[in-house]
Amino acid sequence: MKKLLCLGLSLVCVFSLFGCDSSDDKESTGGEKEKFKVGIVQIVEHPSLDTIREATVKELEASDLDVEILYENASNDQSLLSTICQKFKDEDVDVIVAIATPSAMAAANFSDDIPVVFSAVSDPVGAGLVKDLEKPDGNITGTSDEIQVDLILDLAVEMYPETKTIGFLYNSGEANSVSNLEKVKDYASKNNLEVVEAAVTNTGEVQTATQTLxxxxxxxFAPNDNTVASAMDIVSSLTTESKTPLFVGADSMVGDGGLATVGINYEDLGTSTGDMVIKILNGTSPSDIPVKVFKEDLSVYINTTVAKAIGFDGIDNLKEQHEDVVEVE
Structure with a gap:
């Protein structure tokens, strides 16, 4: 799927890639306003990633820059990601915005030539994108939606104290999901719980894997796995019908039929991503922009419709125990 969004934004003060001149009214040769191109690559369309993209675009629109945005979606085909990034290089974009870990890993291969800003990468170090979150060592930086696995599983045990086994549904080819699996195993080891894995490689395998769990x-527990998120209608239908509590890694997955999570607001993630792009277009090096990890100001999200369907009636108690509970229908 391919979309081309052209954003003509009014300019109050135009910055070149190398900063402002002494008049604070920099213009390109011939007096024309400087224009930029930003390529956005997204592994797949689903609400969390769409929210990030829309918030990023909105932030660019609110800036004083003249930006043309090229948007490409790989439709969950990882083999297309490098092709998309090569196309952005051929189009001479000024920045690549890579949404989700697979997109970021593909875009990183082009970072020698083009600044890259990633978003929704759970483990930027583990994915090999940066060596140090505070001081990115290359032409790449971004925002991380690091899942607070311990908090989510604490919530699961709080809501279902008799829990002994945790099912983990994920795509074994997604680095972020593999990283979260290790965190789940560590939590289970410390809390005398058993983990049962069900790995998939595509959405066609999700139904069987879910039924097994x-x-x-x-x-x-389904983390913010792109393959699982794309098949949430199947996962939710099966778990709701069987009255199996489904804890997920993103607020949008709660909206798509998961029972609950502890997490961030993905619009904030996109806004911060857009801010980073603006800084780079204004001349800041990505290596001077620390990776922003969202791990504070978290909320408990719970789907009230699903809760009722599976017989969970402890929402009032959750509100007493947690400062910020967001009810989703």
Whole structure:
């Protein structure tokens, strides 16, 4: 899927890639206003990633820059990501925005030539994008939606104290999901719980994997895995029908039928991503922009419709125990 969004933004003060001149009214040769191109590559369309993209674009629109945005979607085909990034290079974009870990890993291969800003990467160091979050060592930086696995599983055990087994549904080819699996295993080891894995490689395998976990576990945890998120209608239908609690890694996945999570607001993630792009277009090096990890100001998100359908009636108690509970229908 391909979309071309052209944003003609009014300019109050135009910055070149190398900063402002002494008049603070920099213009390109011939007095024309400087224009920029930003390429946005997204592994797949689903609400969390769409929210990030829309918030990033909105932030660019609110700036005083003249930006043309090229948007490409790989439709969950990782083999297309490098092709898309090569196209951006051929189009001579000024910045690549890479949404989700697979997109970021593909875009990183082009960072010698083009600044890259990633978003929604759970583990930027583990994915090999940067070596130091505070001081990115290359032409790449971005925002991280690091899942607070311990907090989500604490919530699962709080809501279902009899839990003994946790099912983990994920795509084994997604680095962020593999990283979160290790965190789940570590939590389970410390809390005398058993983990049952169900790995998939595409959305066509999600139904069978979900049913396997329903049969073997007390609760299921699906991280912010792009493949699983794309098949949430299937996962939610099966878990709701079987009254199996489904805990997820993103607020949008709660909206798509997961029971609950502890997480961030993805619009804020996109806004911060857009801010980074603006800084780079104004002349700041990506290596001077620390990776921003969203791990504070978290909320408990719970789907009230799903809660009712599976027989969970403790929402009032959750509100007493947690400062910020967001009810989703």
């Amino acid at each position: 329903i049969d073997k576990t007390d609760v299921i």
